[in-house]
Amino acid sequence: MTNVAVINYGPRLDYPAMFPDAKDRLHVFSHHELKNTEGLAHYEYVENCETVPYPELMIRRLAREKPFTHIITDNEYDLERVARMREDLGLPGQSSASALSFRDKSVMKRVAARTVPTARFARLEVFTDLTDFIEATGYPVVVKPVKQGGSRDISVLRGDDDLVAFSRRPWREDLMAEEFVEGPMYHVDAVLGPGYRFVASSRYLRSCLGVFSGENNGSVQLRPDDPFAKRLEEYLDRVLEAFEVPEASAYHLEVFHTPGDELVFCEIAARVGGDRIPVLTRATYGVDLHTAALRLSSGLPADPPTTAAPAEVHGSVSILPQGRPVRLPGRPPFEWVHHYEVNEQIAPDAVTLHSASYLCFVTVRGRDAAEVEERLLQAETWLMEHLEDLPSA
Structure with missing residues (x-):
């Protein structure tokens, strides 16, 4: 019988609702305090869960009392330690080698290059590795940590002045450099498992790096019958051919479309x-x-996705923190607005720290990507025009 240990990240995940047939066999250690934990076999909120080894210790101790059948996580930063625990306890799921290939971006690119084109890149051990790479490829160059996410700590060096400024920062040993690729970025989001396949493609409204220069970010879905969406789905399959993949997993692929x-x-x-x-x-x-993804990774069935074409697709745009105190407007007054939400957990004068930082976001619907994008830009304009500056404290 299924007995599952979970290291949870998502602050809104409702495990009793997600696992109504197995909630009494879930042992959840969570980064965030969850609102509904009724009926779980074990639940603990763990402060600094991502960096402390306490969940690993307790999961191993619980396994002595009753062996686990699966250990799962929704958090990218926990993939490697969860994989190590699986291997220690002889459980199915993603291996340590597989987890590393999806976490370390330099390893990832070496693996992906077996089946698809990648931007030129280099792992940086010392500063001269960076200058050698720039000499070989020219500007611009992207420098980023190999295991970071959300566009955190990324630098784009567009010329010598940027290199000089970068050289004044403390050097860190977890960096890589890669060639800057022109063109819009698309993302492909999938859940794949035994008898289960869901794939959807979207285009980022703007570059994820644009948030650090004040550009609001967002995403526009492609219709599944769009020929380019089909091309992206085929591309995902080619990418995954290069990797060791678990029996069931979610995937988030980002790909450039060049001029x-x-x-x-x-x-x-x-x-x-x-x-x-x-x-x-x-x-x-x-x-x-x-x-x-979590049910399939636990060996449990998931409701099959519909094969019918959707009547509409959707998109979102997030309004960035402004770095100054502002009062947010209400919901934009357009009938095609699907959802509007204010981030209640952020200070009014917050600054942008990563690509998912936001004061509020709006989602809209439309018959295709072009209509969705047009409406997103209209909603964004309305929101920006109705931001109200507040007196500084």
Whole structure:
């Protein structure tokens, strides 16, 4: 019988609702305090859960009392330690080697290059590795940590002045450099498992790096019958051919579409996409990505996704923290607005720390990607025009 240990990240995940047939066999250690934990076999909120080894210790101790059949997580930063525990306890699921290939971006690119084009890249051990890479490839160059997410700590060096400024920062030993690729970025979000296949493609409204220069970010879904969506789905399959993959997993793939009509690999994660991606997926397809991925990873069935074409697709735009105190407006007054939400957990004068930072976000619906994008820009303009500056404290 299923007995599952969970290291949870999502602050809104409702495990009793997601696992109504197995909630009394779930042992959940959570980064965030969850609202509904009724009926779980074990639940603990663990402060600093991502960095402390307490969940690993307790899961191993619980396994002595009653062996686990599965250990799962929804958090990219827990993939490796969960994989190690599986191997220690002889459980099925993603291996340590597989987890590393989806976490370490330099390893990831070496693996992906077996089947698809990737941007040129180099792991940086010392500063001269960076200058050598720039000499070989030219500017611009992207420098980023190999295991970070959400566009955190990324630098784009566009010329020598940027390199000099970068050289004044403390050097860190977890960096890589890669060639800057021109063109819009698309993301492909999937859950794959035995007898289960869901794949959806979208285009980022703007570059994820744009948030650090004040550009609001968002995403526009493609219709599943769009020829480019089909091309992206085939591309996902080619990428995954290069990797050791678990029997069941979610995937979040990011890919550039160059002016020369080439698809160039950026990154892939073995997890559900972040930001508004789960919200948009539920709105268009009725699929809860977290529920499907976590149930399949626990050896349990998930409701099959519909094969019918959706009547509409959706998109979202998030309004960035402004770095100054502002009062947010209410819901934009357009009938095609699907959802509007204010971030109650952020200070009015907060600054942008990563690509998922937001003061509020709006989702809209439309018959296709073009209409959705047009409406997103209209809603964004309305929200920005109705932000009200507050007196500084």
